[in-house]
Amino acid sequence: MSRLIILDRDGVINQDSDHYIKTIDEFIPIPGSLEAIAQLCQAGYTVVVATNQSGIARNYFSLETLQAMHQKLQDLLEPLGGRIAHFYYCPHGPDEQCDCRKPKPGMILQIAHDFLNMKQQGINEQQQLSDVYLVGDSIRDLEAGIAAGTRIALVKTGKGMRSLEKITRDKLSDYAELPLYSDLADFTQQLLSLPTKTTRKD
Numbered sequence: 001m002s003r004l005i006i007l008d009r010d011g012v013i014n015q016d017s018d019h020y021i022k023t024i025d026e027f028i029p030i031p032g033s034l035e036a037i038a039q040l041c042q043a044g045y046t047v048v049v050a051t052n053q054s055g056i057a058r059n060y061f062s063l064e065t066l067q068a069m070h071q072k073l074q075d076l077l078e079p080l081g082g083r084i085a086h087f088y089y090c091p092h093g094p095d096e097q098c099d100c101r102k103p104k105p106g107m108i109l110q111i112a113h114d115f116l117n118m119k120q121q122g123i124n125e126q127q128q129l130s131d132v133y134l135v136g137d138s139i140r141d142l143e144a145g146i147a148a149g150t151r152i153a154l155v156k157t158g159k160g161m162r163s164l165e166k167i168t169r170d171k172l173s174d175y176a177e178l179p180l181y182s183d184l185a186d187f188t189q190q191l192l193s194l195p196t197k198t199t200r201k202d
Contacts, residue, residue, distance in 0.1 A: 002132045003044050004115055009051035011137035011158015012184055020055040027069040030157050032185030038082030039188050046115060050088045050107045057093035103143030135187055139163050146174060153179045153187055
């Protein structure tokens with residue numbers, strides 16, 4: 001198993017909004033997500049973020065605000081022993097036809113290029129990513145992961161339940177055996193096989 005984990009941001013790490021996360025104050029971690037990232041880091045995983053941020057193209061917030069949100073996340077993770085190794089983001093709108101906006105795999109393939117040292121002859125990015133998890137809450141996250149060749153996991157936070165309903169309603173065959181988790185903490189616990197905390201009974 002690769003020691004690299006790719007996380008979507010809004011809806012996986014922090015609370016999502018249909019009106020976009022536009023300010024630092026609106027950047028609110030989902031309960032347990034910070035601790036989950038710290039646990040992954042302490043277990044030897046490299047954690048990176050791949051996030052669509054078309055709010056920049058729509059002039060809802062600036063690049064400086066986006067960077068401040070990410071610095072807030074790093075500041076919250078530091079005392080827990082966690083860190084995001086790098087933030088990859090697509091600042092483009094849906095009509096700009098870029099290669100980086102999920103569901104296209106551009107960001108994910110760039111991560112493979114930057115973090116996976118497997119440039120052996122005949123091995124491409126998709127092969128390198130075959131045992132890397134991409135954790136998301138939307139179908140476009142899953143589509144990007146499939147296109148890039150990663151493993152995929154869906155969390156129920158953020159848009160996760162809506163995504164699950166669409167997968168079930170439309171009987172999307174690509175997700176017949178989709179790993180499903182309550183949240184990032186649940187994904188991390190199962191990945192690391194952490195024991196469930198129980199209340200002691202005397």
